[in-house]
Amino acid sequence: MPDSTPSPKDSCYQALKTAILTLELQPGADLDEASLSAEFGLSRTPLREVLRRLAGEGYVDLRQNRGARVSEMSHTTLRDFFLAAPMIYGAILRLAAENATPAQIEELKTTQARFRKVLQQGSARDRALVNNRFHEITGEMAGNVYLLPSFQRLLIDHARISMTFYRPRDAAMARSVDEAADQHDQIIAAIEAGDSDAAAMLAIDHWNLSRHRIELFVMPGGLDLPLGAPPRAATA
Structure with missing residues:
Protein backbone atom coordinates (compact mmCIF):
# COMPACT_ATOMS: atom_id res chain seq x y z
CA MET A 1 0.00 0.00 0.00
CA PRO A 2 1.25 3.54 -0.69
CA ASP A 3 2.35 5.61 2.26
CA SER A 4 -0.56 7.86 3.28
CA THR A 5 1.55 9.96 5.65
CA PRO A 6 1.34 13.59 4.52
CA SER A 7 4.54 15.26 3.42
CA PRO A 8 5.98 18.11 5.52
CA LYS A 9 4.72 20.55 2.87
CA ASP A 10 1.21 19.13 2.97
CA SER A 11 1.23 19.13 6.78
CA CYS A 12 2.32 22.76 6.85
CA TYR A 13 -0.31 23.75 4.28
CA GLN A 14 -3.13 22.02 6.14
CA ALA A 15 -2.05 23.31 9.55
CA LEU A 16 -1.88 26.91 8.34
CA LYS A 17 -5.19 26.63 6.47
CA THR A 18 -6.92 25.25 9.57
CA ALA A 19 -5.36 27.82 11.88
CA ILE A 20 -6.51 30.66 9.60
CA LEU A 21 -10.06 29.33 9.18
CA THR A 22 -10.49 28.87 12.94
CA LEU A 23 -8.88 32.19 13.96
CA GLU A 24 -5.97 30.51 15.72
CA LEU A 25 -4.05 32.81 13.40
CA GLN A 26 -5.79 36.16 13.51
CA PRO A 27 -6.52 38.21 10.37
CA GLY A 28 -3.54 40.38 9.54
CA ALA A 29 -1.11 38.37 11.70
CA ASP A 30 2.46 38.14 10.44
CA LEU A 31 3.76 34.62 9.80
CA ASP A 32 7.14 33.74 11.29
CA GLU A 33 8.79 31.83 8.48
CA ALA A 34 11.76 30.76 10.60
CA SER A 35 9.46 29.20 13.19
CA LEU A 36 7.38 27.49 10.51
CA SER A 37 10.50 26.08 8.88
CA ALA A 38 11.64 24.62 12.18
CA GLU A 39 8.20 23.28 13.14
CA PHE A 40 7.57 21.44 9.88
CA GLY A 41 11.15 20.64 8.89
CA LEU A 42 11.02 22.72 5.74
CA SER A 43 13.77 24.73 4.11
CA ARG A 44 13.02 28.17 2.75
CA THR A 45 12.16 27.07 -0.79
CA PRO A 46 9.42 24.49 0.02
CA LEU A 47 8.01 26.76 2.72
CA ARG A 48 7.71 29.58 0.20
CA GLU A 49 5.93 27.16 -2.14
CA VAL A 50 3.38 26.46 0.61
CA LEU A 51 2.91 30.16 1.23
CA ARG A 52 2.48 30.89 -2.47
CA ARG A 53 -0.19 28.19 -2.65
CA LEU A 54 -2.00 29.69 0.33
CA ALA A 55 -1.68 33.16 -1.19
CA GLY A 56 -3.14 31.94 -4.47
CA GLU A 57 -6.16 30.59 -2.56
CA HIS A 75 -14.19 47.13 6.90
CA THR A 76 -13.70 47.20 3.13
CA THR A 77 -13.37 43.43 2.71
CA LEU A 78 -16.41 42.82 4.90
CA ARG A 79 -18.49 45.26 2.85
CA ASP A 80 -17.49 43.31 -0.24
CA PHE A 81 -18.27 40.05 1.56
CA PHE A 82 -21.83 41.09 2.37
CA LEU A 83 -22.44 42.32 -1.17
CA ALA A 84 -20.96 39.32 -2.98
CA ALA A 85 -21.98 36.40 -0.76
CA PRO A 86 -25.62 35.91 -1.86
CA MET A 87 -24.77 36.26 -5.54
CA ILE A 88 -21.86 33.84 -5.42
CA TYR A 89 -23.62 31.26 -3.26
CA GLY A 90 -26.62 31.32 -5.59
CA ALA A 91 -24.49 30.82 -8.71
CA ILE A 92 -22.48 28.03 -7.11
CA LEU A 93 -25.51 26.01 -5.99
CA ARG A 94 -27.26 26.50 -9.33
CA LEU A 95 -24.22 25.10 -11.14
CA ALA A 96 -23.78 22.37 -8.53
CA ALA A 97 -27.29 21.09 -9.25
CA GLU A 98 -26.49 21.04 -12.96
CA ASN A 99 -23.04 19.44 -12.79
CA ALA A 100 -22.71 17.31 -9.63
CA THR A 101 -21.47 13.75 -10.07
CA PRO A 102 -22.81 10.82 -8.03
CA ALA A 103 -19.47 10.54 -6.21
CA GLN A 104 -19.60 14.22 -5.23
CA ILE A 105 -23.17 13.87 -3.98
CA GLU A 106 -22.13 10.92 -1.80
CA GLU A 107 -19.24 12.96 -0.40
CA LEU A 108 -21.63 15.82 0.34
CA LYS A 109 -23.96 13.43 2.18
CA THR A 110 -21.05 12.02 4.20
CA THR A 111 -19.92 15.52 5.13
CA GLN A 112 -23.46 16.44 6.15
CA ALA A 113 -23.58 13.40 8.44
CA ARG A 114 -20.33 14.61 10.03
CA PHE A 115 -21.83 18.07 10.39
CA ARG A 116 -24.86 16.69 12.22
CA LYS A 117 -22.53 14.79 14.53
CA VAL A 118 -20.32 17.78 15.40
CA LEU A 119 -23.40 19.88 16.07
CA GLN A 120 -24.21 17.45 18.86
CA GLN A 121 -20.77 16.92 20.36
CA GLY A 122 -18.19 19.01 18.54
CA SER A 123 -16.58 22.36 19.23
CA ALA A 124 -17.17 25.63 17.39
CA ARG A 125 -13.90 24.88 15.59
CA ASP A 126 -15.16 21.47 14.44
CA ARG A 127 -18.48 22.92 13.30
CA ALA A 128 -16.91 25.72 11.29
CA LEU A 129 -14.43 23.37 9.58
CA VAL A 130 -17.02 20.73 8.62
CA ASN A 131 -19.45 23.40 7.41
CA ASN A 132 -16.63 24.88 5.35
CA ARG A 133 -15.94 21.48 3.79
CA PHE A 134 -19.64 21.07 2.96
CA HIS A 135 -19.59 24.28 0.96
CA GLU A 136 -16.19 23.52 -0.58
CA ILE A 137 -17.74 20.40 -2.09
CA THR A 138 -20.56 22.42 -3.65
CA GLY A 139 -17.90 24.60 -5.25
CA GLU A 140 -16.19 21.50 -6.63
CA MET A 141 -19.56 20.37 -7.99
CA ALA A 142 -20.06 23.69 -9.75
CA GLY A 143 -16.70 23.27 -11.47
CA ASN A 144 -16.54 26.79 -12.90
CA VAL A 145 -12.98 27.99 -13.44
CA TYR A 146 -14.00 31.65 -13.22
CA LEU A 147 -16.34 31.47 -10.26
CA LEU A 148 -14.47 29.03 -8.02
CA PRO A 149 -11.59 31.34 -6.94
CA SER A 150 -14.08 33.97 -5.75
CA PHE A 151 -16.11 31.32 -3.93
CA GLN A 152 -13.02 29.92 -2.22
CA ARG A 153 -12.04 33.39 -1.01
CA LEU A 154 -15.56 33.97 0.25
CA LEU A 155 -15.49 30.71 2.22
CA ILE A 156 -12.35 31.76 4.08
CA ASP A 157 -14.03 34.79 5.62
CA HIS A 158 -17.31 32.95 6.12
CA ALA A 159 -15.50 30.26 8.11
CA ARG A 160 -13.73 32.86 10.23
CA ILE A 161 -16.97 34.70 10.90
CA SER A 162 -18.72 31.39 11.61
CA MET A 163 -16.48 30.77 14.60
CA THR A 164 -18.97 33.04 16.38
CA PHE A 165 -22.07 31.64 14.69
CA TYR A 166 -21.17 28.08 15.75
CA ARG A 167 -20.68 29.07 19.38
CA PRO A 168 -24.35 29.85 20.17
CA ARG A 169 -24.92 32.32 22.99
CA ASP A 170 -28.68 31.96 23.27
CA ALA A 171 -31.56 29.68 22.31
CA ALA A 172 -32.32 31.64 19.15
CA MET A 173 -28.78 31.16 17.87
CA ALA A 174 -28.94 27.44 18.67
CA ARG A 175 -32.16 27.16 16.66
CA SER A 176 -30.51 28.97 13.75
CA VAL A 177 -27.68 26.44 13.73
CA ASP A 178 -30.18 23.55 13.69
CA GLU A 179 -32.07 25.23 10.85
CA ALA A 180 -28.82 25.62 8.92
CA ALA A 181 -28.31 21.86 9.18
CA ASP A 182 -31.85 21.26 7.91
CA GLN A 183 -31.15 23.55 4.97
CA HIS A 184 -28.04 21.50 4.16
CA ASP A 185 -30.33 18.48 3.75
CA GLN A 186 -32.60 20.47 1.45
CA ILE A 187 -29.59 21.63 -0.58
CA ILE A 188 -28.45 18.02 -1.01
CA ALA A 189 -31.94 17.01 -2.15
CA ALA A 190 -32.11 19.83 -4.72
CA ILE A 191 -28.67 19.00 -6.08
CA GLU A 192 -29.45 15.29 -6.26
CA ALA A 193 -32.67 16.07 -8.12
CA GLY A 194 -30.84 18.37 -10.52
CA ASP A 195 -33.20 21.20 -9.57
CA SER A 196 -31.03 24.25 -10.19
CA ASP A 197 -33.80 26.76 -9.45
CA ALA A 198 -34.52 25.21 -6.05
CA ALA A 199 -30.81 25.04 -5.26
CA ALA A 200 -30.37 28.73 -6.07
CA MET A 201 -33.36 29.66 -3.89
CA LEU A 202 -31.95 27.60 -1.02
CA ALA A 203 -28.66 29.46 -1.34
CA ILE A 204 -30.51 32.70 -0.64
CA ASP A 205 -32.39 31.18 2.29
CA HIS A 206 -29.16 29.76 3.70
CA TRP A 207 -27.38 33.09 3.41
CA ASN A 208 -30.24 35.03 4.97
CA LEU A 209 -30.34 32.64 7.93
CA SER A 210 -26.81 33.51 9.01
CA ARG A 211 -26.66 37.09 7.72
CA HIS A 212 -28.38 38.73 10.69
CA ARG A 213 -26.23 36.90 13.25
CA ILE A 214 -23.10 37.76 11.31
CA GLU A 215 -24.08 41.42 11.29
CA LEU A 216 -24.57 41.45 15.05
CA PHE A 217 -21.12 40.10 15.82
CA VAL A 218 -19.07 41.47 12.93
CA MET A 219 -20.69 44.84 12.26
CA PRO A 220 -22.66 45.83 15.35
CA GLY A 221 -22.92 49.38 14.05
CA GLY A 222 -24.37 48.24 10.73
CA LEU A 223 -23.29 49.07 7.22
CA ASP A 224 -24.36 52.01 5.13
CA LEU A 225 -25.60 49.76 2.33
CA PRO A 226 -28.35 47.15 1.88
CA LEU A 227 -27.30 43.66 3.00
CA GLY A 228 -28.28 40.29 1.72
CA ALA A 229 -29.89 39.25 -1.51
CA PRO A 230 -32.42 41.23 -3.55
CA PRO A 231 -36.05 40.13 -3.27
CA ARG A 232 -36.70 36.79 -4.93
CA ALA A 233 -38.83 38.35 -7.62
CA ALA A 234 -35.76 40.20 -8.84
CA THR A 235 -33.74 36.97 -9.10
CA ALA A 236 -36.30 34.92 -10.97
Whole structure:
Protein backbone atom coordinates (compact mmCIF):
# COMPACT_ATOMS: atom_id res chain seq x y z
CA MET A 1 0.00 0.00 0.00
CA PRO A 2 1.25 3.54 -0.69
CA ASP A 3 2.35 5.61 2.26
CA SER A 4 -0.56 7.86 3.28
CA THR A 5 1.55 9.96 5.65
CA PRO A 6 1.34 13.59 4.52
CA SER A 7 4.54 15.26 3.42
CA PRO A 8 5.98 18.11 5.52
CA LYS A 9 4.72 20.55 2.87
CA ASP A 10 1.21 19.13 2.97
CA SER A 11 1.23 19.13 6.78
CA CYS A 12 2.32 22.76 6.85
CA TYR A 13 -0.31 23.75 4.28
CA GLN A 14 -3.13 22.02 6.14
CA ALA A 15 -2.05 23.31 9.55
CA LEU A 16 -1.88 26.91 8.34
CA LYS A 17 -5.19 26.63 6.47
CA THR A 18 -6.92 25.25 9.57
CA ALA A 19 -5.36 27.82 11.88
CA ILE A 20 -6.51 30.66 9.60
CA LEU A 21 -10.06 29.33 9.18
CA THR A 22 -10.49 28.87 12.94
CA LEU A 23 -8.88 32.19 13.96
CA GLU A 24 -5.97 30.51 15.72
CA LEU A 25 -4.05 32.81 13.40
CA GLN A 26 -5.79 36.16 13.51
CA PRO A 27 -6.52 38.21 10.37
CA GLY A 28 -3.54 40.38 9.54
CA ALA A 29 -1.11 38.37 11.70
CA ASP A 30 2.46 38.14 10.44
CA LEU A 31 3.76 34.62 9.80
CA ASP A 32 7.14 33.74 11.29
CA GLU A 33 8.79 31.83 8.48
CA ALA A 34 11.76 30.76 10.60
CA SER A 35 9.46 29.20 13.19
CA LEU A 36 7.38 27.49 10.51
CA SER A 37 10.50 26.08 8.88
CA ALA A 38 11.64 24.62 12.18
CA GLU A 39 8.20 23.28 13.14
CA PHE A 40 7.57 21.44 9.88
CA GLY A 41 11.15 20.64 8.89
CA LEU A 42 11.02 22.72 5.74
CA SER A 43 13.77 24.73 4.11
CA ARG A 44 13.02 28.17 2.75
CA THR A 45 12.16 27.07 -0.79
CA PRO A 46 9.42 24.49 0.02
CA LEU A 47 8.01 26.76 2.72
CA ARG A 48 7.71 29.58 0.20
CA GLU A 49 5.93 27.16 -2.14
CA VAL A 50 3.38 26.46 0.61
CA LEU A 51 2.91 30.16 1.23
CA ARG A 52 2.48 30.89 -2.47
CA ARG A 53 -0.19 28.19 -2.65
CA LEU A 54 -2.00 29.69 0.33
CA ALA A 55 -1.68 33.16 -1.19
CA GLY A 56 -3.14 31.94 -4.47
CA GLU A 57 -6.16 30.59 -2.56
CA GLY A 58 -6.63 33.79 -0.54
CA TYR A 59 -5.46 32.63 2.90
CA VAL A 60 -2.36 34.81 3.11
CA ASP A 61 -0.87 37.91 1.53
CA LEU A 62 2.73 37.91 0.35
CA ARG A 63 4.45 41.26 0.72
CA GLN A 64 7.72 42.11 -0.96
CA ASN A 65 10.56 42.35 1.59
CA ARG A 66 8.06 42.05 4.48
CA GLY A 67 7.09 38.38 4.47
CA ALA A 68 3.69 36.74 4.61
CA ARG A 69 0.69 37.63 6.71
CA VAL A 70 -2.80 36.22 7.20
CA SER A 71 -5.40 37.79 4.91
CA GLU A 72 -7.08 40.70 6.65
CA MET A 73 -10.74 41.20 7.42
CA SER A 74 -11.11 44.94 7.14
CA HIS A 75 -14.19 47.13 6.90
CA THR A 76 -13.70 47.20 3.13
CA THR A 77 -13.37 43.43 2.71
CA LEU A 78 -16.41 42.82 4.90
CA ARG A 79 -18.49 45.26 2.85
CA ASP A 80 -17.49 43.31 -0.24
CA PHE A 81 -18.27 40.05 1.56
CA PHE A 82 -21.83 41.09 2.37
CA LEU A 83 -22.44 42.32 -1.17
CA ALA A 84 -20.96 39.32 -2.98
CA ALA A 85 -21.98 36.40 -0.76
CA PRO A 86 -25.62 35.91 -1.86
CA MET A 87 -24.77 36.26 -5.54
CA ILE A 88 -21.86 33.84 -5.42
CA TYR A 89 -23.62 31.26 -3.26
CA GLY A 90 -26.62 31.32 -5.59
CA ALA A 91 -24.49 30.82 -8.71
CA ILE A 92 -22.48 28.03 -7.11
CA LEU A 93 -25.51 26.01 -5.99
CA ARG A 94 -27.26 26.50 -9.33
CA LEU A 95 -24.22 25.10 -11.14
CA ALA A 96 -23.78 22.37 -8.53
CA ALA A 97 -27.29 21.09 -9.25
CA GLU A 98 -26.49 21.04 -12.96
CA ASN A 99 -23.04 19.44 -12.79
CA ALA A 100 -22.71 17.31 -9.63
CA THR A 101 -21.47 13.75 -10.07
CA PRO A 102 -22.81 10.82 -8.03
CA ALA A 103 -19.47 10.54 -6.21
CA GLN A 104 -19.60 14.22 -5.23
CA ILE A 105 -23.17 13.87 -3.98
CA GLU A 106 -22.13 10.92 -1.80
CA GLU A 107 -19.24 12.96 -0.40
CA LEU A 108 -21.63 15.82 0.34
CA LYS A 109 -23.96 13.43 2.18
CA THR A 110 -21.05 12.02 4.20
CA THR A 111 -19.92 15.52 5.13
CA GLN A 112 -23.46 16.44 6.15
CA ALA A 113 -23.58 13.40 8.44
CA ARG A 114 -20.33 14.61 10.03
CA PHE A 115 -21.83 18.07 10.39
CA ARG A 116 -24.86 16.69 12.22
CA LYS A 117 -22.53 14.79 14.53
CA VAL A 118 -20.32 17.78 15.40
CA LEU A 119 -23.40 19.88 16.07
CA GLN A 120 -24.21 17.45 18.86
CA GLN A 121 -20.77 16.92 20.36
CA GLY A 122 -18.19 19.01 18.54
CA SER A 123 -16.58 22.36 19.23
CA ALA A 124 -17.17 25.63 17.39
CA ARG A 125 -13.90 24.88 15.59
CA ASP A 126 -15.16 21.47 14.44
CA ARG A 127 -18.48 22.92 13.30
CA ALA A 128 -16.91 25.72 11.29
CA LEU A 129 -14.43 23.37 9.58
CA VAL A 130 -17.02 20.73 8.62
CA ASN A 131 -19.45 23.40 7.41
CA ASN A 132 -16.63 24.88 5.35
CA ARG A 133 -15.94 21.48 3.79
CA PHE A 134 -19.64 21.07 2.96
CA HIS A 135 -19.59 24.28 0.96
CA GLU A 136 -16.19 23.52 -0.58
CA ILE A 137 -17.74 20.40 -2.09
CA THR A 138 -20.56 22.42 -3.65
CA GLY A 139 -17.90 24.60 -5.25
CA GLU A 140 -16.19 21.50 -6.63
CA MET A 141 -19.56 20.37 -7.99
CA ALA A 142 -20.06 23.69 -9.75
CA GLY A 143 -16.70 23.27 -11.47
CA ASN A 144 -16.54 26.79 -12.90
CA VAL A 145 -12.98 27.99 -13.44
CA TYR A 146 -14.00 31.65 -13.22
CA LEU A 147 -16.34 31.47 -10.26
CA LEU A 148 -14.47 29.03 -8.02
CA PRO A 149 -11.59 31.34 -6.94
CA SER A 150 -14.08 33.97 -5.75
CA PHE A 151 -16.11 31.32 -3.93
CA GLN A 152 -13.02 29.92 -2.22
CA ARG A 153 -12.04 33.39 -1.01
CA LEU A 154 -15.56 33.97 0.25
CA LEU A 155 -15.49 30.71 2.22
CA ILE A 156 -12.35 31.76 4.08
CA ASP A 157 -14.03 34.79 5.62
CA HIS A 158 -17.31 32.95 6.12
CA ALA A 159 -15.50 30.26 8.11
CA ARG A 160 -13.73 32.86 10.23
CA ILE A 161 -16.97 34.70 10.90
CA SER A 162 -18.72 31.39 11.61
CA MET A 163 -16.48 30.77 14.60
CA THR A 164 -18.97 33.04 16.38
CA PHE A 165 -22.07 31.64 14.69
CA TYR A 166 -21.17 28.08 15.75
CA ARG A 167 -20.68 29.07 19.38
CA PRO A 168 -24.35 29.85 20.17
CA ARG A 169 -24.92 32.32 22.99
CA ASP A 170 -28.68 31.96 23.27
CA ALA A 171 -31.56 29.68 22.31
CA ALA A 172 -32.32 31.64 19.15
CA MET A 173 -28.78 31.16 17.87
CA ALA A 174 -28.94 27.44 18.67
CA ARG A 175 -32.16 27.16 16.66
CA SER A 176 -30.51 28.97 13.75
CA VAL A 177 -27.68 26.44 13.73
CA ASP A 178 -30.18 23.55 13.69
CA GLU A 179 -32.07 25.23 10.85
CA ALA A 180 -28.82 25.62 8.92
CA ALA A 181 -28.31 21.86 9.18
CA ASP A 182 -31.85 21.26 7.91
CA GLN A 183 -31.15 23.55 4.97
CA HIS A 184 -28.04 21.50 4.16
CA ASP A 185 -30.33 18.48 3.75
CA GLN A 186 -32.60 20.47 1.45
CA ILE A 187 -29.59 21.63 -0.58
CA ILE A 188 -28.45 18.02 -1.01
CA ALA A 189 -31.94 17.01 -2.15
CA ALA A 190 -32.11 19.83 -4.72
CA ILE A 191 -28.67 19.00 -6.08
CA GLU A 192 -29.45 15.29 -6.26
CA ALA A 193 -32.67 16.07 -8.12
CA GLY A 194 -30.84 18.37 -10.52
CA ASP A 195 -33.20 21.20 -9.57
CA SER A 196 -31.03 24.25 -10.19
CA ASP A 197 -33.80 26.76 -9.45
CA ALA A 198 -34.52 25.21 -6.05
CA ALA A 199 -30.81 25.04 -5.26
CA ALA A 200 -30.37 28.73 -6.07
CA MET A 201 -33.36 29.66 -3.89
CA LEU A 202 -31.95 27.60 -1.02
CA ALA A 203 -28.66 29.46 -1.34
CA ILE A 204 -30.51 32.70 -0.64
CA ASP A 205 -32.39 31.18 2.29
CA HIS A 206 -29.16 29.76 3.70
CA TRP A 207 -27.38 33.09 3.41
CA ASN A 208 -30.24 35.03 4.97
CA LEU A 209 -30.34 32.64 7.93
CA SER A 210 -26.81 33.51 9.01
CA ARG A 211 -26.66 37.09 7.72
CA HIS A 212 -28.38 38.73 10.69
CA ARG A 213 -26.23 36.90 13.25
CA ILE A 214 -23.10 37.76 11.31
CA GLU A 215 -24.08 41.42 11.29
CA LEU A 216 -24.57 41.45 15.05
CA PHE A 217 -21.12 40.10 15.82
CA VAL A 218 -19.07 41.47 12.93
CA MET A 219 -20.69 44.84 12.26
CA PRO A 220 -22.66 45.83 15.35
CA GLY A 221 -22.92 49.38 14.05
CA GLY A 222 -24.37 48.24 10.73
CA LEU A 223 -23.29 49.07 7.22
CA ASP A 224 -24.36 52.01 5.13
CA LEU A 225 -25.60 49.76 2.33
CA PRO A 226 -28.35 47.15 1.88
CA LEU A 227 -27.30 43.66 3.00
CA GLY A 228 -28.28 40.29 1.72
CA ALA A 229 -29.89 39.25 -1.51
CA PRO A 230 -32.42 41.23 -3.55
CA PRO A 231 -36.05 40.13 -3.27
CA ARG A 232 -36.70 36.79 -4.93
CA ALA A 233 -38.83 38.35 -7.62
CA ALA A 234 -35.76 40.20 -8.84
CA THR A 235 -33.74 36.97 -9.10
CA ALA A 236 -36.30 34.92 -10.97
